[in-house]
Amino acid sequence: MANLGIDVLFKGTNFLRLLQGLWVSVEISLVSVAISILLGLVVGVLMTFNKLWLKAILKIYLEIVRIMPQMVLLFIVYFGTTRVFGWDITAEAAAIFVFSFWGVAEMGDLVRGSIKSIPKIQFESAYALGMDKKQTYFYIILPQTIRRLIPLSINLITRMIKTTSLVMMIGIVEVLKVAQQIIEANRKASPNAAFGVFAVVFLLYFIVCWPISRLAVYLEKRWA
Amino acid sequence: MDINILREYIPLYKDALFLTMKIGWQGILLSLILGLAGAAILHFRIPVLKAITGIYIEIFRNTPLLVQLFFIYFALPKVGIKITAETCGVLGLGLLGGAYMIETIRSGLESIPVIQTESALSLGMTKEQTFIHVILPQAISMSVPGLLANIIFLLKETSVFSTISLMDLMFTAKDLIGMYAKTIECLFLLVVFYLIMLLPVSILGSIVERRMRYGQFGD
Numbered sequence: 001m002a003n004l005g006i007d008v009l010f011k012g013t014n015f016l017r018l019l020q021g022l023w024v025s026v027e028i029s030l031v032s033v034a035i036s037i038l039l040g041l042v043v044g045v046l047m048t049f050n051k052l053w054l055k056a057i058l059k060i061y062l063e064i065v066r067i068m069p070q071m072v073l074l075f076i077v078y079f080g081t082t083r084v085f086g087w088d089i090t091a092e093a094a095a096i097f098v099f100s101f102w103g104v105a106e107m108g109d110l111v112r113g114s115i116k117s118i119p120k121i122q123f124e125s126a127y128a129l130g131m132d133k134k135q136t137y138f139y140i141i142l143p144q145t146i147r148r149l150i151p152l153s154i155n156l157i158t159r160m161i162k163t164t165s166l167v168m169m170i171g172i173v174e175v176l177k178v179a180q181q182i183i184e185a186n187r188k189a190s191p192n193a194a195f196g197v198f199a200v201v202f203l204l205y206f207i208v209c210w211p212i213s214r215l216a217v218y219l220e221k222r223w224a
Numbered sequence: 225m226d227i228n229i230l231r232e233y234i235p236l237y238k239d240a241l242f243l244t245m246k247i248g249w250q251g252i253l254l255s256l257i258l259g260l261a262g263a264a265i266l267h268f269r270i271p272v273l274k275a276i277t278g279i280y281i282e283i284f285r286n287t288p289l290l291v292q293l294f295f296i297y298f299a300l301p302k303v304g305i306k307i308t309a310e311t312c313g314v315l316g317l318g319l320l321g322g323a324y325m326i327e328t329i330r331s332g333l334e335s336i337p338v339i340q341t342e343s344a345l346s347l348g349m350t351k352e353q354t355f356i357h358v359i360l361p362q363a364i365s366m367s368v369p370g371l372l373a374n375i376i377f378l379l380k381e382t383s384v385f386s387t388i389s390l391m392d393l394m395f396t397a398k399d400l401i402g403m404y405a406k407t408i409e410c411l412f413l414l415v416v417f418y419l420i421m422l423l424p425v426s427i428l429g430s431i432v433e434r435r436m437r438y439g440q441f442g443d
Contacts, residue, residue, distance in 0.1 A: 066376070067422045069383035071394055072414055079401060080411045162288040166384065176294065183298075195302035198295045202287055209286035 006196035008186045017182070018197075021175035022204050028095050028167060029160035035096070036103025036160075037153055043104055044111020045137060058108070065105035071166050073098045078170045095167045099160060106159075110152045114145040151220035158209045158216070165205075175201055229409045233400060237417050240396040245421060247310060247390065248382045251317025252375055258318060259325025264355070266326065267333050277326065284323035290384045292316050297388040313385045321378045328374055332367030333359060369436055372429040379422055393417050 009015045047058050078094040081087070089097075118141055126136040168177045179201050183193045262281070265273045284292070293316045297309065307315070336359050344354040386395035397414040401407050 063426070067380075067426055068415065068418060069380040069394075071383040072411075072418055075394075075397065075414070076411055079407050083407045158286065162286075165288040165290040168290075169387070176290065179294075192302040195299040198291070198299040202291050202295050205287045205291055206283060210282060213286055 006200070008182060008190050008193040008196060009200060011186070014182050017178050018175055018200065018204065021173065021178035022208065024172065024174040025164040025167065026161060026208065028092065028099065028172075029157065029164045032096050032099035032103050032164075033153075033157050033160050035100040036107045036156065039100070039104045040107025041111055041142075043108030044115065045142075047108055047112040048115050062105050062109060065102050070098060070102055070163055071169060073101065074166060074170055091167065091170045091172045094170060095164070095172060099164065102163075103156060103160060106156060107153065110149060110156070111145065114148040114152075115141060117148065118144055147223055151216045151223065154212060154216040154219065158212045161209055161212075162205070175204065225409055225412065226406070229406050230413065233406075233409065233413055236396055236400070237393065237413050240391055240393045241417050241421060243390065244382050244385070244392040247313040247385065247392070248317065248379050248421075250314045251382075252321060252378055254314060254318025255321025255325050255374075255378065256371075258322025259329050262322060262326035263329035263333060266330050267355070267359075281323045281326055284320050285327075289316060289320050289381050290387060292320060293384060293388050309388050309390050312388055313382075313390055317378055317381065320381065321374060324374045324377070325371065328367050328370035329363065331370070332363035335366050336362050369429065369433045372425065372432060376422060376425050376429065379425065383418075393421075 009018070043058065046054060049055075074094065077098050078089070078091060082089060122140055122144070123136060126140045131139070165174070165176060168174055173181075179197045183197050186193045262277045265277050293312060296307070296316055297312045300307070340358055340362070341354055344358040345351075349357070382392060383394045385392045386398060389395070393414060397410045400410045
């Protein structure tokens with residue numbers, strides 16, 4: 001009971017390595033979130049258009065993302081497509097692709113919801129003033145939508161960071177993998193290291209995600 | 225794609241599906257129980273328990289299931305708490321889901337107008353009777369779409385069970401790819417079996433949502 005293996009973290013550069021591992025996850029999620037927000041805005045606007053074929057395609061896309069676990073998508077891209085098409089992609093690229101694929105659909109749906117929540121009169125007034133469709137969206141609808149969207153997209157960031165812990169499964173060395181390596185390396189010297197190290201990883205994720213989700217709650221209350 | 229290989233692998237996937245479903249539904253049941261209990265605690269503002277529930281929600285909503293499972297499965301045995309992989313899966317999923325279910329049920333409870341409580345109380349019902357017979361049934365039916373969304377989310381999350389060496393769908397696929405390198409067949413079956421598991425719930429979800437919207441139409 002005396003030794004819970006926290007001391008392992010202070011040996012050499014272990015703690016620094018854990019933080020670097022965490023940064024790998026955060027980096028992948030930040031890149032994916034950036035892509036998701038940009039493309040998500042476009043997809044979300046497309047979702048509100050009244051074209052049947054467009055609606056059908058986007059609906060199928062959304063449903064695929066909703067139903068398939070991200071881990072399955074990761075496997076399909078990293079192991080499946082490389083096999084079928086014979087190309088060579090790094091695990092990081094596969095991860096960013098999958099998380100963006102997922103994020104764009106989620107973000108698109110959020111954008112669609114926010115646009116739908118804007119009263120119809122805003123569109124009608126803009127048209128009555130002689131604006132065309134592009135101008136209406138650009139100057140009237142999107143500015144209002146974005147304000148409602150910001151808390152929701154911040155939430156997406158925390159979800160993204162939490163989901164990126166899966167990339168360990170396709171061989172990316174992130175915080176959990178580093179944790180396992182540290183535990184393995186100290187198996188003899190400190191058999192209880194698993195407790196200390198995994199507790200710290202647990203805490204690290206919490207420290208990263210908690211402030212972000214508090215911010216989202218705060219903004220949602222303030223801007224709702 | 226080779227049909228014979230598919231035929232050979234299907235029984236393996238079927239076993240994996242049963243295991244995934246078993247753990248998944250047990251975990252979901254646990255999460256619903258936790259969700260009801262937690263929502264009731266927050267609703268009645270029970271002093272100490274309320275704070276504990278709040279901390280519980282924040283902790284489990286802000287960490288990934290994978291990390292939670294690793295902590296329960298690899299770290300807790302070091303301090304003398306030993307549990308099997310299966311229990312660990314149920315516990316991890318239940319605890320994660322509970323944190324989400326509480327929020328969903330609570331927002332259902334909050335959406336019930338105060339006049340419902342006041343009317344029930346003025347009819348001479350006790351506080352408990354009001355909650356159980358008047359508020360809760362309405363709140364549950366309000367939160368059904370949210371609960372179904374949570375259930376789909378939790379069933380999807382079961383894919384991380386393979387990391388604590390449970391023979392679920394993901395584990396089977398990874399194992400077979402590793403052994404026989406029939407990547408395409410394995411991934412195809414993986415997708416098919418996840419569809420079998422998730423599509424019915426998803427369809428149910430959209431039907432319920434449509435009906436709920438229909439119900440609100442008159443307002």
